[in-house]
Amino acid sequence: xxxxxxxxxxxxxAVIVLAVLLAIPMVTPxxxxxxxxxxxxxxxxxxxxxxxxxxxxGMVSFGHAMFFGGGAYAFGLLMQKAGTSVPLxxxxxxxxxxxxxxxxxxxxxxxxxxxxxxxxxxxxxxLHSVILSWVSLTGGDQGLMxxxxxxxxxxxxxxxxxxxxxxxxxxxxxxxxxxxLLLQSPFGYTLRMVRDNAExxxxxxxDVWRIKLYAFVIASAFAGVGGAVMALFVSGxxxxxxxxxxxxxxxxxxxxxxxxxxxxxxxxAALLMMFNDIVTRVTELHGLAMGxxxxxxxxxxxxxxxxxxxxxxxxxxxxRVST
Amino acid sequence: xNPNELYDCVTSLSCIVTQTSTGLxxxxxxxxxxxxxxxxxxxxxxxxxxxGSLYMLGAYVAFSAYQATGxxxxxxxxxxxxxxxxxxxxxxxxxxxxxxxxxxxQLLVCYAFILILDDVVKxxxxxxxxxxxxxxxxxxxxxxxxxxxxxxxxxxxxxxxAGIAIVLWYVLSRTQVGKRVRAAAxxxxxxxxxxxxxxxxxCGVFAMGGILAGxxxxxAAPVRSMSPGMGFSILIESFIVTVIGGMGSVGGALVGxxxxxxxxxxxxxxxxDFVEGTMFLAMVLxxxxxxxxxxxxxxxx
Numbered sequence: 109x110x111x112x113x114x115x116x117x118x119x120x121x122a123v124i125v126l127a128v129l130l131a132i133p134m135v136t137p138x139x140x141x142x143x144x145x146x147x148x149x150x151x152x153x154x155x156x157x158x159x160x161x162x163x164x165x166g167m168v169s170f171g172h173a174m175f176f177g178g179g180a181y182a183f184g185l186l187m188q189k190a191g192t193s194v195p196l197x198x199x200x201x202x203x204x205x206x207x208x209x210x211x212x213x214x215x216x217x218x219x220x221x222x223x224x225x226x227x228x229x230x231x232x233x234x235l236h237s238v239i240l241s242w243v244s245l246t247g248g249d250q251g252l253m254x255x256x257x258x259x260x261x262x263x264x265x266x267x268x269x270x271x272x273x274x275x276x277x278x279x280x281x282x283x284x285x286x287x288x289l290l291l292q293s294p295f296g297y298t299l300r301m302v303r304d305n306a307e308x309x310x311x312x313x314x315d316v317w318r319i320k321l322y323a324f325v326i327a328s329a330f331a332g333v334g335g336a337v338m339a340l341f342v343s344g345x346x347x348x349x350x351x352x353x354x355x356x357x358x359x360x361x362x363x364x365x366x367x368x369x370x371x372x373x374x375x376x377a378a379l380l381m382m383f384n385d386i387v388t389r390v391t392e393l394h395g396l397a398m399g400x401x402x403x404x405x406x407x408x409x410x411x412x413x414x415x416x417x418x419x420x421x422x423x424x425x426x427x428r429v430s431t
Numbered sequence: 432x433n434p435n436e437l438y439d440c441v442t443s444l445s446c447i448v449t450q451t452s453t454g455l456x457x458x459x460x461x462x463x464x465x466x467x468x469x470x471x472x473x474x475x476x477x478x479x480x481x482x483g484s485l486y487m488l489g490a491y492v493a494f495s496a497y498q499a500t501g502x503x504x505x506x507x508x509x510x511x512x513x514x515x516x517x518x519x520x521x522x523x524x525x526x527x528x529x530x531x532x533x534x535x536x537q538l539l540v541c542y543a544f545i546l547i548l549d550d551v552v553k554x555x556x557x558x559x560x561x562x563x564x565x566x567x568x569x570x571x572x573x574x575x576x577x578x579x580x581x582x583x584x585x586x587x588x589x590x591x592x593a594g595i596a597i598v599l600w601y602v603l604s605r606t607q608v609g610k611r612v613r614a615a616a617x618x619x620x621x622x623x624x625x626x627x628x629x630x631x632x633x634c635g636v637f638a639m640g641g642i643l644a645g646x647x648x649x650x651a652a653p654v655r656s657m658s659p660g661m662g663f664s665i666l667i668e669s670f671i672v673t674v675i676g677g678m679g680s681v682g683g684a685l686v687g688x689x690x691x692x693x694x695x696x697x698x699x700x701x702x703x704d705f706v707e708g709t710m711f712l713a714m715v716l717x718x719x720x721x722x723x724x725x726x727x728x729x730x731x732x
Contacts, residue, residue, distance in 0.1 A: 168534045170480075215715055219722070221534050222478050223678070226670050227718075229480075233667050234711050241704060352663065356542040363539060393554065399547035406539040407528055 115289055122285040129277040133270050142273045146341050148378055149280035154334035155361040155373035156287055160327040162359070163367035164291055165320060166303030168221065170355050171228030172331055174212070174235045175205045177350025179332025180339035181239065184252045193261045194340075201336040202329045208235075209328025210321070217320040229352060236350045251346035256339060266340065276337050283333055288370055290326065299323050364405050366412025375414055437701025448579025450696045456585050456654065458692025459592030463647035465669035465676070465684040466599060467640030473679030474616040474636045477530065480541035481521070482669070483662030484548040485641050489514045489648025490657050491556050494563045497652070503566035507591075510649035511642045518641025522634055545663070552659045563652040588650050595646065596685055603681065612636060616679070671714045677727020686725055 133142060154176050161167045182204035186197040216227045239246045247253050258266040266272045290296055298319055301309045306316050339345045348354065357380060365376020387397045409416075440446040468482045479485075489510040496509035521544065529536040569584040603609035614622045615632045623629045655661075669684075672691050676683025691710055698706040717724060 162535060168538060170538060215718060219718070222472075222476075222537075223674075225534055225538060226478055226480075227674075230667055230670055230711070230714070233664075234707065237707050353546075356546075359535065360539060360542070363535060367535075393550045395546035395550035396554075399543040399545075399550070402539055402543035402546070403525070406536050406543065407525065410532075410536070 115292070118285060118288050118292070122281050126278060126281045129281070130274055133273060139269065142269065143341075144381065146273055146276045147338070147381060148374070149276040150334045150338040150341065151358075151361065151377040151381065152334075152374040153280055153283045153337065154331050155358050155365070155377045156284055156370075157327045157330035157334065158358045159362045159367065159373045160287060160291070160299075160323055160330070162362055163372075164296065164299050164303065165323045166221075167217065167320065167324070168225045168359070169228040169324075169327075170225045170352070170359065171212075171230070171232030172327070172358050173350050173352070173354035174228070174232035175209060175328040175331035176335040176338070176354060176358075177239065177345070177347070178208050178235065179205050179335030180345040180349045181246060181252065181335075182332065183336035184256050184339045184345040185245070187256045187258075188252065188254065191257070191259075193259060194264075194266065195261060198333065198336050201332045205332030205335075206325050206329040209325040213321045213324035213328070217324055218317050229355065232350060232352060232355060236347060236352075239347045239350060246345075246347075249347055252339075252344050255343045256345075258340070258343075272340070276341065279333065279337055283330055284374070287330060291370070295319075295322070360402055360405070362412075364412055366414035366416075366418075369412075369414035369418060372412050372414040376412060379413065434701055437697065440697070440700050443578075445578030445580075446700075448576050448581065450700065451693065452579070452581045452585050452589075454693035454696030455689070456588050456692070457695050458689040459589050460647050460651050461665070461669055461672050461691060462685050462688035463592055463595065463643050463650070464665055465672040465688055466596075466681050467643040468669050469673045469676070469679055469681060469684045470636055470643075471640045472673070473681075474612060475530065475633055477526065477537050478670075479526070479637075479640065480538060480666070481544040481548070482640065482644055483664075483666030484545050485514050485518060485644035485662070486648040486651075486665055487552060487657070487659070487662035488517060488548060489645030490652045490655070490661070491552055491561075491648075492645065493649030493652045494556070494561060494657060497563060497566065503568065503653075506652075507646060507649040511646040514645025514648070515638045515642035518644075519634060519638045521641075522637035526637070527630075527633070548662075549659045556657075556659075558659060561657045563657070565653050569653070584653060588654070591646075591650060595643070599643075599681060668710070671710050673724075674714050675717050675724060677724025680724065680726045683724050683726035 129145065132145070154172070157175075158169065158172045161169050161172070179201040183197045183201040186192045186200045187194070192200065212228065212231050216224050216231070219227060240248055242248075258272075260266070264271055264275060266275055291299075298309070298314060301312075302314065302316050302319050309319075310316055335345075335349060338349065361376035361380050362373040363376070364379055365374065366372030369375075383398070383401060384394075387394055391397060405412075440450060464482065464486050467485075468479060471477065471479050471482075492513045493506040493510040497503060497506035500506065500509075525540055525544070526537070529540055565584060569582075569587060571583045573580050573582045574586070575581075601609075603612065611622070611627055612632055612635075614625075614627070615629050615636075619629050622632075668691065669688075672687035673684055674687075675690065676685070676687030690713075694709055694713070695706055698709055702709070
């Protein structure tokens with residue numbers, strides 16, 4: 109069993125990254141950069157949680173936005189209707205998404221690959237239509253209107269933009285650290301084994317179904333945190349959060365960033381957000397432009413950006429060794 | 432929830448006739464789309480996530496062709512051919528490259544095509560809802576069967592779908608071509624060893640799926656309104672149909688489609704808020720009790 113001290117490197121990294129992120133508002137007061145990083149925090153958690161399934165579990169979920177939207181709505185409703193504090197609302201969103209993940213996962217994870225993708229997609233569309241039709245609770249296609257209150261807690265006033273920024277960054281770094289620790293733990297390696305050779309894992313006495321289900325529930329819960337951060341930022345929740353295009357974007361984020369590097373999905377999320385911002389500024393035909401970019405990556409490069417970076421780094425290292 | 436109205440309906444013959452005819456046309460359209468989806472899965476082992484977009488394309492092509500020629504039959508043929516050709520190109524130059532890649536890549540290619548096709552439709556036909564209107568030749572007064580109203584076009588649609596189903600069944604189970612397709616589905620390596628061109632078969636099956644989806648779109652054009660993105664809801668529904676009927680089984684798609692069609696039309700009276708939930712519940716029950724579907728064969732792992 110690994111102890112916390114053997115994760116010293118990861119924890120050190122997390123502290124450094126968080127310190128740099130928190131220093132940014134002191135260097136540049138630009139709201140634009142801060143808003144970008146808050147959104148990146150939300151999407152980064154979301155994409156990395158999906159990568160637990162896709163990259164490490166070999167389960168290509170096409171319905172992961174179900175938990176992003178679910179988390180956003182659960183958090184928003186708890187804050188709005190029940191008037192809970194932010195940490196309690198966050199906890200509620202996590203519990204809601206974990207339970208939803210348990211129900212959906214129990215049905216889906218034992219299925220074959222392509223079936224699994226489609227079924228998760230189908231369940232996501234069910235949640236989407238529930239959100240659209242349950243107007244009295246969710247506001248239907250208008251989304252959760254009226255703003256989400258941000259009551260101060262523990263001396264943190266989230267209505268201050270800098271505090272909100274710091275809170276989102278801290279949450280993102282903590283979530284990514286937890287996911288990293290999880291993936292480096294025996295559980296993470298078991299998950300990789302199940303991905304590579306489920307048969308062999310079964311012979312070694314591993315309950316494959318249970319491992320996959322755990323991974324699914326954990327990924328759902330983290331996606332819920334991502335959704336809650338997004339809801340906190342936009343002060344609302346919209347049905348688009350749980351629409352299939354959001355799942356598609358998340359899949360593309362991890363593919364574009366790279367599946368095999370832990371930080372890849374975050375890089376992909378940042379790239380996709382930049383693409384999105386540029387494309388919407390230049391043209392109305394957002395889908396057309398996005399589609400072409402996706403095709404370019406899927407059929408042309410066949411690899412993510414961090415995979416290329418890793419390759420380059422290894423190449424340079426080898427050269428240095430040989431000279 | 433109003434079970435009383437549902438009870439009133441199932442006890443009055445006129446309501447049964449009306450709702451059954453509505454259910455049958457929903458089922459007929461679903462069958463055409465789902466048959467292509469299930470055929471492609473059965474033979475190629477991939478799920479064409481962009482299948483709903485082919486249906487959308489069919490509807491829009493039929494819309495334009497009908498406006499140009501004024502002949503609905505020509506519109507249907509046009510839509511079937513155009514979408515079939517499109518599917519051919521899609522298979523040949525895009526999907527074929529990712530058959531052996533993992534599901535992630537197949538998913539992304541389809542995702543890209545859904546986005547692109549939605550925008551192309553928006554570009555050519557505009558983002559607003561379009562309606563083709565009922566072709567003049569079918570604007571006859573509806574039939575009254577036992578007091579229930581059945582529009583003429585409904586009968587045409589059901590007959591067309593039934594005709595296509597019979598042709599499909601005949602080709603797949605009684606002809607040389609069908610035998611080859613089934614062989615390729617069963618064991619592609621052995622089939623190609625025996626000198627059959629499997630990549631041609633794959634191409635043909637994909638084009639066939641496209642023709643079916645395009646025809647379904649064309650047939651739906653007079654009774655449904657069109658908008659970019661209309662393909663996605665029918666994609667989910669036809670997936671539910673194929674899961675219920677059994678992935679890879681065309682007969683199963685027929686049974687599933689009719690089942691879902693009737694549930695939808697009667698459900699809209701008895702439990703309108705719960706129709707979608709019922710469809711999903713049926714799917715989940717099938718997945719738990721008989722994962723291979725009602726008519727699906729048990730696949731070897």
